[in-house]
Amino acid sequence: MKYNFDEIIDRHGTNSLKWDSRELLINLGFTERYDDETIPLFVADMDFTCPKPVLDALHARVEQKMFGYTYHLSDDRYLKALQGWFNRRHGWKINPESVVYSPGTVFALHIAVRAFTRPGDKVIIQRPVYAPFTSAVEQNGRRIANNELINDNGYYRIHFDELERLAADPTATMMILCSPHNPVGRIWTPDELRRINDICRKNEVILISDEIHGDLIRKSAVFYPLAQVTDTDNAIICTAINKTFNTAGLHCxxxxxxxxxxxxxxxxxxxxxxxSPFAISALIAAYNEGEEWLEQLKEYLDGNFDYLETFIEKQMPDVQFRRPEGTYIAWLDFSGTGLSPEEIHDRIYNRANVFLEDGKIFGAGSESFQRLCVPTPRKILETALERIAGEF
Ligand SMILES: Cc1ncc(COP(=O)(O)O)c(C=O)c1O
Structure with a gap:
């Protein structure tokens, strides 16, 4: 079937973190202004309906009329669907015994930090990076070892010499890799992945690879799961239907x-x-029947990136943007405007009334950046960009 990603669905009043969490976001200090006219493009959550097979499966589950405790492995549909997806889409043959369900990816990061490191140990991350990586380490009493990415005119590379040095420290016992990388949008090459894995193995550093953006890549791009290119003896790989199928609220x-x-x-x-019973049904339907939707989604996202790229070139030439290889995230560098981070924030959040994410959240050195998530109907993206450009 043909999906209509242009359809604007009012999400106010649906307990949406993106559209309904005004008090929370203001209390957390992320923004000062958030009202009915605010356009939120911050959290990685899409304003699109889920694939029809997923919706049908959820309706069918409601018809079972009871939502008691579950055992998702009572038959082989769950694991078969998961294996089928990764085999078909990524050429990765997952051993069913290796699969551990987790109610969230960030939850799993916290568990991994507690399971594989000791208080005071160092965990290597690569900033700028998704902020909950830092929280998973620090909230559990461990320390960050930052292998800062190298920004080469908007294309980010890994500082391998420094990674070698950090990993050689005996107190560094884990690394959390973001693959594809949020927010810089890189898909790591097989060579880069092998080098990271080799360094970790050599130094007995456990490697966590968070691959939950692995399906959300440009149409012309190829994603390399870590397990497809290296040995995974030393590695833990995080997958989820949450991002791919816009089912984060189902926690799977x-x-x-x-x-x-x-x-x-x-x-x-x-x-x-x-x-939950809903997560089980959603996973089976999504992984078995979600490809048609995903392919159309990717095309639409590519169109949003086309729009964004042209808009920035023409209307905001002082802002640097490089199209990401993976993720639906735009990492916008406002340093060319010559404005302070506070002034950039004020113009976007308070004056344009668009809510993004300040670069500082992703690590020191990124204060002049803003992260914008593009999975929203084009019209909403257009309005948000026009409002922002009007303030610069
Ligand atoms: C790299 C990365 N990991 C994890 C998450 C959150 O995953 P979950 O909702 O499964 O905890 C996100 C959400 O944006 C993310 O970007």
Whole structure:
């Protein structure tokens, strides 16, 4: 069927974090202004309806009329759907024994930090990066070792010499890799992935690869799961239907841990978790029947990036934007405007009434950046960009 991603659906009043969390966002200090006219393009959450097979499966689940405790492995549909997806889409054959359900990817990061590191240990991350990586480390009493990415005119590379040095520190016991990378949009090449994995293995650093943006790549791009290019003895890989199918509220991640010892340690800290009945039905439908929707979505997202790129070139030439290889995130560099981070924030959030994410959230050095998530109907993106350009 043909999906209409241009359809604007009013999400106010749906308990949406993106559209309905005014008090929370103001209290957290992310913005000063948030009202009915605010256009929020901050959280990685899409303003599009889910694939029809997913909706049908959820309706069918409601018809079962009871939502008691679940056992998602009572038959093989859950694992078969998951294996089928990664095999078909990414050439990755997942061993069913390696799969551990988690109610969230960030939740799994916290569990991994507790399971595989000791208080005071260092965990390597690569800033600028998704802020909950830092929280997962620091809120559990561990320390950050930052392998800052190198910004080469908007194209980000890994500082491998520094990574070697950080990993050689005996107190560094884990690395959390973002692949594809939020917010800089890189898809790491097989060579880069092998080098990261080799450095981690050599230094007995456990590698967590958060791959939840792996399906959301440009149409012309190829994503390389870590497991497809290297040995995963030492690695934990995070997957989820949450981002790919816009089902974050259903809380369904699957963590792939091939090494049985690591899996046991992870599960010991995690305890027994089971998906909600809705998460089970959504996963099976999404992974078995969601491809048609995903392909159309990717085309639409590419169109949004086309629009954004042309708009910025013409209307905001002082802003630097490089189209991401993966993710639906635009990482916008406002330093060319010559304005202070506070002034940039004021113009976007208070005057234009568009809510993005300040670069400083992703790490020191990114204060003049803004992160904008593009998965919204084109008309909303156009209005937001016009409002922003009107203030610069
Ligand atoms: C890299 C990355 N990991 C994890 C998450 C959140 O995942 P979950 O909702 O499964 O906790 C996000 C959401 O934006 C993300 O960008």
């Amino acid at each position: 991640s699957n963590i792939i841990i091939d090494n049985p010892e690591l899996r046991k340690s992870f599960q010991k800290v995690m305890g027994i978790q089971s998906p």
